Amino acid sequence: xxxxxxxxxxxxxxxxxxxxxxxxxxxxxxxxxxxxxxxxxxxxxxxxxxxxxxxxxxxxxxxxxxxxxxxxxxxxxxxxxxxxxxxxxxxxxxxxxxxxxxxxxxxxxxxxxxxxxxxxxxxxxxxxxxxxxxxxxxxxxxxxxxxxxxxxxxxxxxxxxxxxxxxxxxxxxxxxxxxxxxxxxxxxxxxxxxxxxxxxxxxxxxxxxxxxxxxxxxxxxxxxxxxxxxxxxxxxxxxxxxxxxxxxxxxxxxxxxxxxxxxxxxxx
Amino acid sequence: xxxxxxxxxxxxxxxxxxxxxxxxxxxxxxxxxxxxxxxxxxxxxxxxxxxxxxxxxxxxxxxxxxxxxxxxxxxxxxxxxxxxxxxxxxxxxxxxxxxxxxxxxxxxxxxxxxxxxxxxxxxxxxxxxxxxxxxxxxxxxxxxxxxxxxxxxxxxxxxxxxxxxxxxxxxxxxxxxxxxxxxxxxxxxxxxxxxxxxxxxxxxxxxxxxxxxxxxxxxxxxxxxxxxxxxxxxxxxxxxxxxxxxxxxxxxxxxxxxxxxxxxxxxxxxxxxxxxxxxxxxxxxxxxxxxxxxxxxxxxxxxxxxxxx
Numbered sequence: 001x002x003x004x005x006x007x008x009x010x011x012x013x014x015x016x017x018x019x020x021x022x023x024x025x026x027x028x029x030x031x032x033x034x035x036x037x038x039x040x041x042x043x044x045x046x047x048x049x050x051x052x053x054x055x056x057x058x059x060x061x062x063x064x065x066x067x068x069x070x071x072x073x074x075x076x077x078x079x080x081x082x083x084x085x086x087x088x089x090x091x092x093x094x095x096x097x098x099x100x101x102x103x104x105x106x107x108x109x110x111x112x113x114x115x116x117x118x119x120x121x122x123x124x125x126x127x128x129x130x131x132x133x134x135x136x137x138x139x140x141x142x143x144x145x146x147x148x149x150x151x152x153x154x155x156x157x158x159x160x161x162x163x164x165x166x167x168x169x170x171x172x173x174x175x176x177x178x179x180x181x182x183x184x185x186x187x188x189x190x191x192x193x194x195x196x197x198x199x200x201x202x203x204x205x206x207x208x209x210x211x212x213x214x215x216x217x218x219x220x221x222x223x224x225x226x227x228x229x230x231x232x233x234x235x236x237x238x239x240x241x242x243x244x245x246x247x248x249x250x251x252x253x254x255x256x257x258x259x260x261x262x263x264x265x266x267x268x
Numbered sequence: 269x270x271x272x273x274x275x276x277x278x279x280x281x282x283x284x285x286x287x288x289x290x291x292x293x294x295x296x297x298x299x300x301x302x303x304x305x306x307x308x309x310x311x312x313x314x315x316x317x318x319x320x321x322x323x324x325x326x327x328x329x330x331x332x333x334x335x336x337x338x339x340x341x342x343x344x345x346x347x348x349x350x351x352x353x354x355x356x357x358x359x360x361x362x363x364x365x366x367x368x369x370x371x372x373x374x375x376x377x378x379x380x381x382x383x384x385x386x387x388x389x390x391x392x393x394x395x396x397x398x399x400x401x402x403x404x405x406x407x408x409x410x411x412x413x414x415x416x417x418x419x420x421x422x423x424x425x426x427x428x429x430x431x432x433x434x435x436x437x438x439x440x441x442x443x444x445x446x447x448x449x450x451x452x453x454x455x456x457x458x459x460x461x462x463x464x465x466x467x468x469x470x471x472x473x474x475x476x477x478x479x480x481x482x483x484x485x486x487x488x489x490x491x492x493x494x495x496x497x498x499x500x501x502x503x504x505x506x507x508x509x510x511x512x513x514x515x516x517x518x519x520x521x522x523x524x525x526x527x528x529x530x531x532x533x534x535x536x537x538x539x540x541x542x543x544x545x546x547x548x549x550x551x552x553x554x555x556x557x558x559x560x561x562x563x564x565x566x567x568x569x570x571x572x573x574x575x576x577x
Contacts, residue, residue, distance in 0.1 A: 107357055
């Protein structure tokens with residue numbers, strides 16, 4: 001009989017990232033489910049910005065005078081696109097993915113040739129897709145109300161992949177360690193909601209106390225808002241390069257962490 | 269390596285911290301046979317299966333599936349496996365047909381072949397009428413059949429069935445068993461971890477009995493029953509008053525093994541001529557004769573029933 005012993009070093013193979021095209025199959029599975037129920041989901045990205053435009057743009061906007069002489073809708077418009085991109089990607093990577101994990105969909109997938117890393121990667125790609133659809137819906141509404149003053153605003157659409165992947169990856173990290181559905185609430189209360197209010201969506205961060213500005217800089221959403229606002233107004237600067245770099249570094253770090261945490265969660 | 273053997277485990281070990289779930293077991297599964305893993309919950313059946321299906325890393329020892337190492341080629345191994353888990357993990361939001369299609373995609377099969385294969389497995393399990401139904405609307409029995417059908421989508425060389433007929437009504441159960449025997453006749457190797465005796469006896473060519481992470485017996489169902497339980501079993505269910513008299517009576521008999529600490533006493537004959545229970549009827553009302561089965565083997569080997577956890 002030939003020996004069956006596997007050298008020790010090979011066992012470390014369990015730790016190396018193991019991503020293949022099967023991650024696209026995971027994405028396709030989520031797309032199939034979405035196509036069965038999309039009508040009830042598609043309404044949100046249209047209704048929410050519409051309400052905001054009415055209340056903040058026409059209502060509150062009349063009382064607000066910005067230093068830059070832009071209208072308030074031009075200010076908060078790109079901000080809420082970024083804010084909702086965060087919400088949607090995070091919700092999909094947390095609630096959505098947690099339910100799929102809970103109903104053992106991930107277990108079913110990893111018993112096929114797909115790996116845990118394929119599952120996590122497909123989920124992050126799907127969260128990003130949902131986020132991009134939200135950006136598209138928001139964009140159409142805000143375009144109709146004149147929130148954009150430059151043609152570079154069109155770049156908001158393809159660049160939606162940035163917040164999508166970043167918040168998808170961050171959300172997957174939390175999903176991988178969340179004990180129950182209800183514990184996902186902590187993530188949204190402590191991490192997501194503060195970003196929506198403090199990262200410069202509604203109020204310029206430089207109008208806030210210095211310590212808030214420091215906190216805001218460390219918030220992923222802050223950098224997305226910066227980029228989107230520059231694109232909407234056509235005033236990109238070198239600091240947007242820093243924003244993009246910031247996003248790329250955090251996205252890669254969160255993605256690597258998500259893979260390793262999901263492996264720990266699913267491989268026992 | 270014997271080319272006849274499709275799975276070879278040597279000193280296979282799985283530890284979770286201080287707990288040893290599988291304690292250095294060795295076994296071989298031959299190509300085309302149905303191989304059972306028998307044992308109570310916590311015996312190490314599911315852990316062993318999880319290592320074979322490459323979803324749980326091996327702590328120590330070696331495990332080869334169809335000539336490949338689980339540590340080296342998990343994707344290639346999973347390509348030839350069909351896994352039917354114990355828990356239903358179908359996609360509740362997809363239809364029957366969409367479930368099969370989504371699953372087949374992970375095997376990267378040509379699209380037309382997938383559609384043809386879906387029709388084939390739907391027919392095999394009499395599910396064709398239900399193909400447009402959402403999973404949520406299916407009964408437990410239909411879901412179970414679909415889960416087994418899904419495991420066949422990639423025409424696996426090895427089918428892993430974790431308690432495939434748990435919760436099925438007798439009619440559905442026999443349909444599944446019949447289908448599985450058909451597959452075995454076509455040369456599909458099957459692994460059957462179960463604590464359901466009738467199922468093991470019905471399907472398995474050979475089996476191992478696990479307890480506390482170790483193999484405590486191995487053989488065909490027939491061999492095991494003959495070796496450990498003999499031909500017949502006498503079951504006595506004495507009342508509290510009768511118990512002392514029954515035990516005293518058995519004390520005086522030779523060539524018997526008596527098991528069972530609960531309210532039923534099982535008597536196995538180890539002698540040539542079997543055991544005459546006539547005398548027992550004088551001291552207890554409820555005495556019955558039956559053929560020995562795998563449950564008795566387990567009881568005999570461990571001193572307790574499979575249901576005891």
